[in-house]
Amino acid sequence: MKTIIEVCVDSIESAVNAEAGGADRVELCDNLAEGGTTPSAGIIQAVRVRIGIGLQVMIRPRGGDFLYSPAEIEAMKYDIQVAKDLKADGVVFGCLTREADVDMERMSELIALARPMNVTFHRAFDMVRDPFSAIDALVTLGVDRVLTSGLHATAPDGAGMIADLVSHAASNIIILAGGGVRPHNIQQLVTQTGVQECHVSGRKLLESQMTHRNPNVIMGGTTHSSEYERLVVDSALIRSFQSTED
Template sequence: MNNKVTIEICCGSVEDAIIAEKAGADRIELNSSISLGGITPSIGSLIETKRNLNIPVMVMIRPRESGFFYDEYEIKSMEEDIKLAIKYGADGIVFGVLNEDGTINKEALKRFVDIIGDKEKVFHRAFDIVKNPIESLDTLIELGVDRILTKGQKNSIEDGYKTIKEIIKYSKGKIEILTGGVRPHNVEWMIRELNFRNLHVASFIQKEDLSMSSNPDVYFGSSKDKSECSYSVANYEYLKEMCTKIRNLQEE
């Protein structure tokens, strides 16, 4: 059995990326707006991340929150974002694009794959809402996608692990399956019993922005319910503990 476990850490900023590498990540996924599920990061944040990291950086290309059906303007914008991300050092591109009926948009996906070229191609959790995961898996393999991020079409790995095992078996090593939903209570089970070897880890805490203390009642978004006095940052202590635990498990 291959004991090597690859740890990918989800990041929403340059600060997160630095924390993730320090905690023990093998690679990171760079986003912005984690509270929206992760959208395309700025080129500036990519440049600074690459300047400060020695591990691979996967760049999220997602133009907005709420689903994965995009119009032609959004698709063209994504193409330009992909080109820029590659130009400024992305080691891989993370994306997903669907039709309104929940099937993969093959035409748009092929356009993205052609632009990405020899960089890593990762289909994100849009996979978790496709109608037919096996048929979709065939499509992604056929079009040259290298990796899929999934929780087995569920919100937790405990509910989705059977589907993940099924697609791993079906794919026969033709595509890498990156498993989300990693938590302290299930990581040993995932590694020892399920033999999952590619883990996507995330944890964030709130960090105060002291500039807001002079007038904390002012808000800049659309809701008074969301505090403007703090923002999410990667949780170093949690991530370090998880990376250490994973390394110890793979060595046993």
């Protein structure tokens, strides 16, 4: 069975390249350095008119934890409506309680607003107190899929837990494995865990085409090495995820 490939993207160019590489859908985010936040309406619109594959939109008002204030929940509701109006196929979000359980009340409100779009519970799942109770809660809520690295830094590291989650979930919810999934390890991960969907990045460093440069200014803080290079999805690299299945 073919593995469904979802590509995490943060730009119009990356989304287009992901489709060209044979991806089944993209997860559109902003601010990947923080693990992904909500992209702008303009970016969602620009991507939607340029790709024909599935478009999932991240709904996350900030970096950090997944315990949201009432004001942040209102912002998420607004962003979900924007994604729906702009013809996204799905939205990606997750809310936790102080005790690191799935926030049933908040999630229920957001899911109701999101329909008929599909809903993915993102890697907030990897912060939960009890992953099996969390799966049961997400099934009760009617969530379509959960993105997880098996409560580890990467999916290969958490492969044992992912396999247990796949078994526990049965056919009630899709387990989407993500985090550290590469062309060289995807087939082993699929075989070991039984997942049918994988979340990948597949980016390469792209040099700016600007001819005049000021090397003395950095916009993104000391962790950003240069304003004249960026990471963009590589179509050939995305294609190589599928070729490993042949």
